[in-house]
Amino acid sequence: MWEAVDALGRRVATRGVAPAPRPGKFVGIFYWTWHVGSSEPYNVSKIIAEHPAALNDYEHPAWGPWFAPHHWAEPLFGFYRSTDRWVLRKHAEMLAAAGVDAVFFDCTNGTFTWDEQYKTLCEVWTAARADGVPTPKIVFMLPFGPSQDSLTSLKHLYLDLYKPGRWRDLWFVWKGKPLIMAYPDNLTDVPDDPEETRLRREIREFFTFRPGQPDYVNGPSRPDHWGWLEVYPQHGYVKLPEGGYEQVPVGVAQNACDASGGHCAAFNLPDTYGRSYTRRKGHDRRPDAHMYGLNFAEQWDRAFELDPEFVFVTGWNEWVAGRHKHWGMKDNAFPDEYDVERSRDIEPMKGGHGDNYYYQLVDFVRRFKGVHELPKASPPKTIRLGGPASQWDAVGPDFRTWPGNTKPRDAQGYGSTRYTNHTGRNDLVRAKVARDRTNLYFMVECASDITPPSSPNWMWLLIQISPSALSAQPSASFPLASRPLPNWEGYHFIVNRAAPGVLEVCTGGWNWKPVGKARYAVNGNRLEIAIPRRLLGLPAGRPADIRFKWADNVQKPGDIMDFYLSGDVAPLGRFVWRWRE
Known part of the structure; x- marks a missing residue:
């Protein structure tokens, strides 16, 4: 299940606020x-x-x-x-992410x-x-x-x-037949026209009619x-x-x-x-x-x-x-x-109101239709960066997003306007998180081989830390004592923005300060990153609770609305994946 907070700070409903899935x-x-x-x-x-x-x-x-x-x-x-x-x-x-059926x-x-x-x-x-x-x-x-x-x-x-x-x-399909919002009243038999009569009878029997008021x-x-x-x-x-x-x-x-x-x-x-x-x-x-x-x-x-x-x-x-x-x-x-x-x-x-109404829709749909519980994390596991993909097989949850959305845009708009967009690059499709007492390990897969780390705006990992998961006296080399923590759109950390493997902490808005290095490895279509827990303010003895997102080739750093427009992000828009021990 994807989580989100809109531009007004309103959190989209999850279990506890929304009910369990309601069939029908x-x-x-x-x-x-x-x-x-x-x-x-x-x-x-x-x-x-x-x-x-x-x-x-x-x-x-x-x-x-x-x-x-x-x-x-x-x-x-x-x-x-x-x-x-x-x-x-x-x-x-x-619309799929919002849970809209038709x-x-x-x-x-x-x-x-x-x-x-x-x-x-x-x-x-x-x-x-x-x-x-x-x-x-x-x-x-x-x-x-x-x-x-x-x-x-x-x-x-x-x-x-x-x-x-x-x-x-x-x-x-509604009540056993394809739904159409139309009036069936004039689908009447036509004297002396058997073909037209047959057609009208077919149509009457084919649909579930719900005329619009x-x-x-x-x-x-x-x-x-x-x-x-x-x-x-x-x-x-x-x-x-x-x-x-x-x-x-x-x-x-x-x-x-x-x-x-x-x-x-x-x-x-x-x-x-x-x-x-x-x-x-x-x-x-x-x-x-x-x-x-x-x-x-x-x-x-x-x-x-x-x-x-x-x-x-x-x-x-x-x-x-x-x-x-x-x-x-x-x-x-x-x-x-x-x-x-x-x-x-x-x-x-x-x-204007940007995407506020979209997340309001998501929230209400969830409250109406219900949602599943947050999946549980698998047992601790140490990951060898660059090792076989099979070492991730038993790691869960398996966070999925949809392939095929990095195709270019080249289309005529209203009148003489024309829209082109060729920023789609690494097609993000899957992510996982593992941990041991020392590190959190992040893995992301793309639909094809990942571009070189020298590529601009390459494979950002954005992380939110739940305050309850932080240590009272964090050992990280930056202040975390104040509440709420400085953030950009809720994110406290970013990896790969300044340079591949560089971990930065947010100092407020789109401003970041380096705090350490994360080890990383690229193997074909898979990127793995290991971040020391201490750099995230996460003690080994306390369960971690994070939200995270991957983004590649964003063209307007600092503008979250660009997450809809350029490159690829996973999950889409303001959505995040939540992982907790």
Whole structure:
């Protein structure tokens, strides 16, 4: 199990806070494949900051062409298109690490099913599954009603994807059949057209249908309705015979307000229910209130109260909204996204709240679905550096991460933007820790032979020491008496940063001081390091308790968000592995 602390110091739930695994609990997330990117990117937050006069002026030239999609801010991965395979692989790993079971593609507008985009995702995620990534599975959400557009999309998806059995391993199955959020009402027999009748009957029998309720307030109006977004307190959807509900929607924010009665409205109306709004306390007016996910937390409180089988989260990566001269009670209106407060994406952004919502999602998913106990360390063992790999066979836990994520990026973004990234180098796949009375031994394996130690930013090992494991009078040649210890993003030590084998202690922020040498050996795809316990302030007679991470070829030392962008880290992002005696 991976642990993490977010930028606000909030620790992601582990056993003790989260329950044991709860079979029959699932989490899905709304996901957008509509980033085709034919126009240049327009950043609403930037436009408003640079052109305040444009705020309510639909004709202002800063907005660009009419009907151009506008990003509420810049995603961490840039203004990407939904065919960017590098980004799709990142999404696969991040959502898998979060414990998300299904993504729901937004196909609620007309007959757009974004075929090239979803098929590219299926190709990338199938390859990721071959690498061991437990990616989410896929579901389509079609228009909110039994319209002709819905029928057209249903027939198209069935004939193009489901009937031929394409990417069957990625279909999310619910109640014994592939799930689709669509209305089956117009799958009726057609007089004098036996072929059309046969097709419609096939489709009716093939799927589990859960039609989407578009409204944020009214709740289910038919027994098979599912919700996608509601104001607090949300309803339960599909009553179960034994009591309880199949599904509850959970949103990051809602484009609604008191003036609209909680129903859908333009997100740039005053006092819409943004990220910092809660029904219990109203609007939090602090400038940084969007950082904390208050709305999201209140919505999860309701989900925990109703404890359904399935939680539907809105959302991951919508990012853009159309701009309308007048819509939803507002001139120059943005329906679904607007700015850092009035938006509902969880995918990390550049600046702003960064990756806070991602780890909040991880935390809530764990509290809902449960987690396993921390695995126990194997008995003490002395490792001979450079010796046979077999000496590690009996050492546990076996910390694993996914191979195949160091491929280069070379993809077109929105408009004329293009993204390239060739920093992937050593593909980290496995790690172990051993110990005896004198040393801690660290081993990391890569998918292929490790590059020479002379390579820049080569194979960093970052270590956190739990204060309870430190000696009262440490024998290390640096002060550890103060509490809390100086750290960078929680890490107290780093190896290989200044030079191969050099152990440094953090003196605060991205500042490090050498404290000794660690022996190391490279043997093909395996690196081994031995660090004296005394240099880490760990006495031989007290059980060690550490968290650690490997990183290679990071391009922006001191910027933890670069852990998502360059080289390779294990485990991903802010996650760490915990090892204790």
